[in-house]
Amino acid sequence: MSQKKTAFGKLIGTLHLWLGLASGIVIIVLGLTGAIYVFTDELKPLVYQDRLFIQPENKPKLPLSQLLAAAQKAVGEKRPVTRVEISSQPDRTYIFRALKVDKDGFSHWDYYKYYFRAYVNPYNGKVVKLENSENEFFTVILGLHMRMLFGEKIGHAVVSYSVLAFVLILISGLVLWWPSKWNKSGTDKSFKIKWNAKWKRVNYDLHNVLGFYACVLLFMSAVTGLVWAFDWFEKGVKTIADGGKLAEVPAVFSDSTQNKDITAIDRVFATLQTDQPTAYGYLINFPAAGKLPINASTYLTGSNRYDRIQGQYDQFTGAKLRSRSFDELTNGEKAYAMNFDLHVGAWAGLTSKILTFFAGLICASLPVTGFVIWWGRRKKEVKGGKGVRGGKGGMVAPVRAGAGKVGRPAFVSMSSRLSEEEK
Template sequence: MLLSNFKKTIHFLHLWLGLFSGLVVFILGLTGAIYAFTDEIKEWVYKDRLYVEVPAGALRLPLSQLLPIAEQAMGKDHKISRGQLSQAKDRTYMFRALKVDKKSFGYWNYYEYYYKVYLNPYTGQVVYKENAKREFFTVVLALHMNLLLGDNVGHFIIRWSVVCFVFLLLSGLVLWWPKKWKRKQLKQRFKVKWNAKFKRLNYDLHNVFGFYSCLILLVIALTGLMWSFELTTEKKSKVLSDTTQVTDVMPADRILDQALKASPETAYFLYNFPSAKSGTVNVSAYQSDMNLYDRVQYRFDRYSGALLQKGTEFNKQTIGAQLIAMNYDLHTGSALGLTGKVLAFFAGLIAMGLPVTGFLIWWKRGKKPLS
């Protein structure tokens, strides 16, 4: 009796929380599935802006020569905040100018501007200038993160919808759990009856696919909540640049040269330009194009170029720090390479389908028996 009442309560909560969060979960599943292979799709669709021909015997121009070219291409009203400096010989350098209003409502108000300039690092030629605010994958990511409503409103809705989704996954597992582990019941729990009538087929799709994807979706949802509740946010460093030696010249070449010598096997550097006068130049050395967790972070004095701080390499971090560092890669599946991305893609499709099949179960309830 007690178990029966418990399951009825779980079923009630599962139903209404599913109806409450279903549309958001559908959007998250769809956009998550699309975003799973973003890098691979960009490699194909944006090939002309990502790759250059390497002249025989040519060397890359110094960063100090490329920066003014990128700044001129951006325009004086768009301040460069980051450079992505690939160490692959045939890749362009990408510079980004981004300014957002986190208190605004709506996508078009959130981004005050967002531009990317791709340069040929051998000639300094502007290969492509992109208004990233209108770029497809930027819009998909914003839809995934805040429903195109801005951080204050959209992020709040996303956060609590994902909390509901975690409960739905756990409660769904409780409802899926068979009373008796006999062959007939197990067959119904583990196998879709493809030749059944629509009502039974829909129930099986919800029940069976929900079970098989439960663990993967839990990892994706919980890592998403880690971001949402800012549990992966790094503490602001107390290391500052020495403003007593202020000059108009940023020693970009010296900084990049030190980072290259310290991390010679780097796939690409993210070179972050400081906004405050006392801010440091933060350089992240990513050791792989596939994963974000395997990186080393450096902080340099923006005026002298002196190395102020070096982060701990991934394999030397504590287990807790490694899990935090891997949060993005676990969320997208890239922690397991291509296999993980495939799993994340199909999990996204299943997550998109669960609210639909769940709604149809509720809508068709009591109308016809399952067969």
């Protein structure tokens, strides 16, 4: 039985080590960028006051169609505006976006064919700021987080499979962390950092103990990341949430026999305000062409994204085609709607955001502390004696002093055992 446990431990240690080495740099970047992105909604109003805020006026705001025309003129007629973000607060600009991507592009800047945001004063229609958003700080942070600043084909694959590896790293790490004995000595090593120990022991504790405390939040962020990474994973989550059979919701379309009316978006916005006059804000997506509807989201609160009403409206007439609150969604749709808030830690307000922020920093530290553990033991084993296989660059398995047996190979350095030097 003990031999089987030893063999299993070696397998888990090997898996943990090599997956960590293979994905370490990406995990560091994802941890740091994720920690920053958690507080994007809180940071933007602080650093972008010049474009987000205006002096409210004692008069009605201009029609949305007129503001759209002003934004379209600013970005250029060859760059169609595709959506607008509207805050209910009287001192905020309307944010219009024109975006087109090239999924075959190699880098972040090849991926975006163009990406502009026009910040428009809703009282007078003036463009407060025209922003080239592909170079904007939070867009670059998101590009690092989602694609490592590569294009879609390379960057998405690198990040997706690194996140998949990270899920396995977390599971194997929990197995390695598990105390061999649940007495005071065993649990102290697993739950406490021995700050007065030598630096190798402190580094080990930072990896082992902090990794455990952040494990649940990191697992949640990683699994929700997989929902966006792989179509099969997204479909699987929705199917499980729907009870084993994916619920299908029929699509709705605009009446293309009607003439195009630019004021249709004014009627859509008026309907949104009438239905939910106390809403936190609105997001309206304009269809490029065809029979697709206008998609509009009414956000009921500023603390999360899932608590919203999703509606589709005829792009030619502005008539409501369908409107559903979160409670009216299928279970699969609810799971997907909550994915963003679970990923960024917004599911329990500011408290969960703070915890997710620190979990992101711990995530970025784990490959570093893990590498230090592995490298230190590897150097010690290589230096400690003659191995079975010699030669430059060869794998060395040292012989322990005073024993006739070959010592454990380097891959067990990621196990939960500590050497005497590190205690």
